[in-house]
Amino acid sequence: MKQIVVIGGGAAGLMAAVIAGREGARVILLEKMNMVGKKMGITGKGRCNITNSADISDFIKNTPGNGKFLYGAYERFSNVDLLALLHEWGLKTKVERGGRVFPESDSALEVRNLFMKMLKKYNVTVHLNEAVTKIVTKDNVVTGVVTTKESYACEAVIIATGGASYPLTGSTGDGYRLAEGVGHSITDIRPSLVPIVTEESWVKDIMGLSLRNVEVSIVSKEKVQAKMFGEMMFTHFGVTGPTILSLSHTVGKLLRKKKTAPIAVSINLKPALTAEVLDKRLQKDFDLYSKKQLANGMKDLLPSNLIPIIISLAKLDPAKPINQITKEERQQLCHVLQHMTLTVKGLRPVEEAIVTAGGISLKEFNPKTMESKLVKGLYGAGEVLDIDAFTGGYNLQAAFSTGYVAAMHIVHGEV
Ligand SMILES: Cc1cc2nc3c(=O)[nH]c(=O)nc-3n(C[C@H](O)[C@H](O)[C@H](O)COP(=O)(O)OP(=O)(O)OC[C@H]3O[C@@H](n4cnc5c(N)ncnc54)[C@H](O)[C@@H]3O)c2cc1C
Numbered sequence: 001m002k003q004i005v006v007i008g009g010g011a012a013g014l015m016a017a018v019i020a021g022r023e024g025a026r027v028i029l030l031e032k033m034n035m036v037g038k039k040m041g042i043t044g045k046g047r048c049n050i051t052n053s054a055d056i057s058d059f060i061k062n063t064p065g066n067g068k069f070l071y072g073a074y075e076r077f078s079n080v081d082l083l084a085l086l087h088e089w090g091l092k093t094k095v096e097r098g099g100r101v102f103p104e105s106d107s108a109l110e111v112r113n114l115f116m117k118m119l120k121k122y123n124v125t126v127h128l129n130e131a132v133t134k135i136v137t138k139d140n141v142v143t144g145v146v147t148t149k150e151s152y153a154c155e156a157v158i159i160a161t162g163g164a165s166y167p168l169t170g171s172t173g174d175g176y177r178l179a180e181g182v183g184h185s186i187t188d189i190r191p192s193l194v195p196i197v198t199e200e201s202w203v204k205d206i207m208g209l210s211l212r213n214v215e216v217s218i219v220s221k222e223k224v225q226a227k228m229f230g231e232m233m234f235t236h237f238g239v240t241g242p243t244i245l246s247l248s249h250t251v252g253k254l255l256r257k258k259k260t261a262p263i264a265v266s267i268n269l270k271p272a273l274t275a276e277v278l279d280k281r282l283q284k285d286f287d288l289y290s291k292k293q294l295a296n297g298m299k300d301l302l303p304s305n306l307i308p309i310i311i312s313l314a315k316l317d318p319a320k321p322i323n324q325i326t327k328e329e330r331q332q333l334c335h336v337l338q339h340m341t342l343t344v345k346g347l348r349p350v351e352e353a354i355v356t357a358g359g360i361s362l363k364e365f366n367p368k369t370m371e372s373k374l375v376k377g378l379y380g381a382g383e384v385l386d387i388d389a390f391t392g393g394y395n396l397q398a399a400f401s402t403g404y405v406a407a408m409h410i411v412h413g414e415v
Contacts, residue, residue, distance in 0.1 A: 001024065001025060001026050002020075002025045002026065002155050002156065002410060002411060003025070003026045003028075003153070003154040003155055003156075004020050004025045004026065004027045004028070004154055004155070004156045004157070004158070004407075004410055005027075005028050005030060005132075005144070005145050005152055005154045005156070005157045005158070006020070006027060006028070006029045006030070006157075006158045006160060007030055007132045007145065007157065007158065007159050007160060007161055007175070007178070008030075008031060008032075008159070008160040008161040008162060008170075008175070008382075008384075009029050009031035009033075009035075009036030009037060009126070009160075010036075010037065010038075010039055010040060010160060010161075010162045010170075010171070010382060010383075010399065011037070011039075011040055011382060011396050011399035011400055011403070012158075012160035012162075012381035012382025012383070012384075012399035012400070012402055012403035013029060013031070013036075013158065013160030013161075013381070013382070013403065014029075014036060014037060014040075014115040014118075014119070014403070015115075015381075015399070015400045015403035015404050015407070016158045016160055016379075016381055016403035016404070016406050016407040017029040017119060017122075017124045017126075017407070018115060018118040018119060018122055018124065018407075019403070019404050019407035019408060019411075020124075020407040020410060020411055021118075021119070021122030021123055021124045022118075022122045023407065023408065023411040023412065024411060025407075025410065025411050026125075027122075027123075027124045027125065028124075028125045028126075028127065028152060028154070029119065029124050029125065029126045029127070030127050030130050030131075030132050030145070030147055030152075031126065031127065031128050031129075031130070031170070032129065032130060032131035032132075032148075032170055032174070033128065033129070033169070033170040034128050034129055035128065036112070036115070036116065036119075036126065036128070037111075037112035037115060037116075038169040038170055039162065039166060039169035039170070039171060040108060040111060040112050040115075040396075041108050041109055041112050042108065042166075042169065043108050043396065044100075044102060044108060046106075046107070046108050046109075047102050047103070047106045047107070047108060048102060048103060048107070048108030048110075048111045048396075049100045049101065049102055049391070049392065049393040049396070050082070050083075050086070050093065050101050050102065050103065050111060050393055050396055050397075051079040051082055051083065051101045051393040051394075051396060051397040051400070052079060052098070052099045052100060052101060052392045052393040052394060052397065053079065053095050053099035053100075053101060054079070054099045054392075056071070056074045056075070056078060059074060059079070059389075059394055059397065060074075062389055062390045062392055062394045063387065063388070063389035063390070063394055063398065064192075064249050064388065064389070064390065065192065065249075065357050065358075065386065065387050065388030065389065066362055066386055066387050066388075067387075067389070069362045069367045069385075069387065070367070070387065070398055070401065070402070071367070072367040072368040072405070073367065073370070073398075073401040073402050073404070073405045074397075074401055076368075076401070076404065076405050076408070077400070077401045077404040077405060078401070079101070079393075079397055081404075082397060082400050082401070083101065086111075086114065089114050089117070089118065090114070091103055091110065091111065091114055092104035092105070098392055099392070099393075100392055100393050101393055127147075127149075130147045130148060130149050130150075131147060131148045131174065132145045132146070132147050132161075132174070132178060133146050133147060133148060133178075134146040134178070134181060135157055135159075135178050135179075135181060135182050135375075135378065136151070137182050137375055137378075140183075140374065140375050140376060141375070141376045141377055142154065142155070142156060142157050142375060142376065142377035142378050144157075145157055155377055155410075156377045156378075156379065156410040157377065157378055157379065158370075158379040158380070158381055158403070158406050158407070158410070159175045159178055159179060159360070159378070159379070159380050159381070159384055160175075160380075160381045160382045160384065160399075160403060161173075161174050161175030161178070161382075161384050162175070162356075162382060162383045162384055163189075163350075163355060163356025163359060163383040163384065164176075164189055164350050164351070164356045165191070165350055165351060165352070165353040165354065165355060165356045165383075166351065166352075166354075167351055171356075171383070173189065173356075175359075175360065175380075175384035176189065176359065176360065176384070179360045179380070179384070182372075182374070182375050182378065183374050183375065184360050184361065184364050184372065184374060184375075185360075185361045185364065186358070186359065186360060186361065187358040187359060187361055187386045188256075188358045189350060189356060189357075189358040189359070190252055190256075190347075190350060190356070190357045190358050191248070191252065191347050191348065191349060191350040191352070191353030191356065191357065192248060192249050192252060192353055192354075192355050192356065192357035192388040193245040193246065193248060193249070193353055193354035193355050193388070193390070193391060194245065194248045194252075194347045194348050194349075194350075194352060194353035194354070195235060195237070195238060195239065195240035195244060195245070195248070195347070195348045195352065196238045196239050196240070196244055196247075196248055196251055196265060196344055196346075196347060196348075197237045197238040197344070197345045197346045197347065197348060198237070198238035198239060198265065198342040198343060198344060198345055199342070199343040199344075199345050200342050200343065202309055202312075203234045203235065203236070203237070203238055203239065203342070204236050205305070205309070206234045206305050206306060206309060207234050207235050207236045208233070208234070208235075209233065209234045209303060209305055209306065210231060210232070210233040210241065211231065211232050211233070211241075211267070211269065211303075212230075212231050213229070213230075213231075213271070213272070214229070214230070214231075214232060214243070214267055214268060214269055214271065215227060215228070215229050215267070215268040215271035216228055216229075216230075216232055216243040216244065216247060216265060216266070216267050216268075217265075217266045217267075217268070218247050218250050218251055218254070218263060218264070218265060218266075218344075219263070219264045219265075219266050219341075220254050220261050220262065220263045220264070221261045224266075225250050225254060226247055226250040227247075228243040228246055228247055229243070229271065230242050230243045231243060232244050232267070237348070238342070238345070239265060239342065242391060244265070245354060245391060246390045246391060247265075248347055248353075249357070249388070249390070251263060251344055251347060252347055252357065255344075255346065255347070262343065262344075263343075263344040264341050264342065264343055264344065265341070265342040265344060266339050266340070266341050266342075267339075267340040267341075267342075268337075268338045268339065268340075269302070269306075269337050269338065269340060270337055270338060271338075275334060275335075275338065278334050278337060278338065279330065279331060279334050281301070282301070282330055282333060282334060283330065285297060285298065285300055285301060286322050286323075286325060286330065288300075289322055290321075290322050290323040291321070291322070291323065292321070292322055293318065293319050293320065293321060293322070294311060294316060294317065294318050294319070294320050294321075294322055294325060295307055295308060295311060295318035295319070297322045298310070298311075301337075302337075310333065310336055310337060310340070311333075313336045313340065313341075314329070314332045314333045314335075314336045315332070316329055316332065316333065354391065354395075355383060355388045355389070355395050356383055356388065357386075357388040358386055358388075359383065359384050359385050359386040359387065360380050360384055360385050360386060361386055362385060362386050362387070365380055365385065368405075369405065369406070369409040370402050370405050370406035370409065371406070371409060377410075379406035379409070379410065380402070380406070381399065381402040381403040381405075381406045382398070382399035382402055382403060383395065383398075383399060385402065387402075
């Protein structure tokens with residue numbers, strides 16, 4: 001029986017420990033928090049977007065941070081395999097918009113509890129409140145780990161310590177230091193899926209305002225670098241919400257360029273309409289409210305707290321009677337409605353990001369087995385690796401699949 005140590009009881013570590021246990025290994029799972037799956041419990045706003053119903057090729061497309069590395073893992077353990085396993089254990093799931101898969105109960109805790117049941121069933125020894133501080137090797141072969149409490153000898157170690165985001169869940173970047181300690185290199189650690197900070201302070205005036213069905217573009221050097229349709233929200237520092245979080249990856253990339261050109265977030269509030277149709281629509285409203293002031297004539301078109309901002313961005317007088325608005329002024333309004341622009345100041349820090357981009361360098365790992373090319377018996381799984389995906393269940397699937405592959409390879413040597 002092989003003795004395995006899994007470091008970290010998140011999605012990747014839980015899957016790895018359960019599979020290694022199921023396949024007959026002796027497994028110790030070391031978790032530094034007082035429970036396993038703390039982050040899993042808050043995923044998908046407490047509903048846990050477990051995976052996506054998309055094809056593997058779409059998983060890769062939705063993983064801008066080194067998606068191709070995951071082909072091998074997805075071929076061995078795909079979303080279909082993950083759901084089959086969870087269904088076998090009694091979890092009922094449902095598919096929502098965009099192929100997002102959730103537990104039917106809408107409870108992330110149900111998923112976490114299920115893994116706890118599996119740990120028990122497969123006799124995994126779980127040590128809580130115990131952080132690994134060092135991986136021990138001899139002649140580039142793993143021999144054990146040292147923790148805050150004890151030392152353990154083992155034949156294989158899986159680093160599944162997560163990234164550096166939401167540190168209160170236990171993901172504090174320990175895995176980077178542990179891997180560095182045995183000779184691995186760490187790429188630039190940065191936030192992904194993170195809110196954007198803007199120069200404009202008026203965002204404060206409309207914080208909490210959420211917009212649906214808008215098209216958000218990231219513009220730099222007069223070129224649209226990326227765009228997305230969906231929801232966004234204003235906050236006291238800038239913007240957030242699903243479209244913004246996904247676009248933050250592009251913003252991060254642009255910000256890292258040596259000569260950063262100004263970056264703008266351009267919001268099309270009426271993406272379904274052409275400029276001409278929008279102008280006609282505005283004319284119709286202005287005919288209806290012709291005797292009112294401009295600020296009172298746009299309530300059919302926009303949420304009320306957005307109106308003064310749009311008027312100000314169009315450099316118009318909110319008190320001007322609508323019947324005195326010129327064609328040029330109306331067109332100016334139309335332009336702002338389809339190009340509401342904010343200037344990017346930066347991203348919120350990695351601690352506030354949904355995922356961490358960067359991590360243990362993938363060049364030093366075998367994508368078919370998740371084993372280190374530098375240290376025999378050392379494996380990496382989940383967000384600690386230099387992998388990051390968009391929202392939609394892609395990050396959890398990456399963690400589950402890499403955890404599965406590492407465990408199978410340790411026990412069976414499968415490639
Ligand atoms: C708010 C939020 C919502 C999210 N929602 C979704 C979603 O719905 N769908 C989705 O696909 N993704 C979601 N994600 C991303 C997803 O949660 C992560 O990508 C995923 O949890 C990564 O799993 P992991 O096992 O690699 O790391 P983690 O889940 O971070 O687990 C790492 C574990 O290692 C432990 N650990 C760390 N250092 C040590 C050490 N030295 N010794 C022992 N233990 C240690 C930590 O305490 C932790 O329990 C969300 C993330 C956040 C922050």
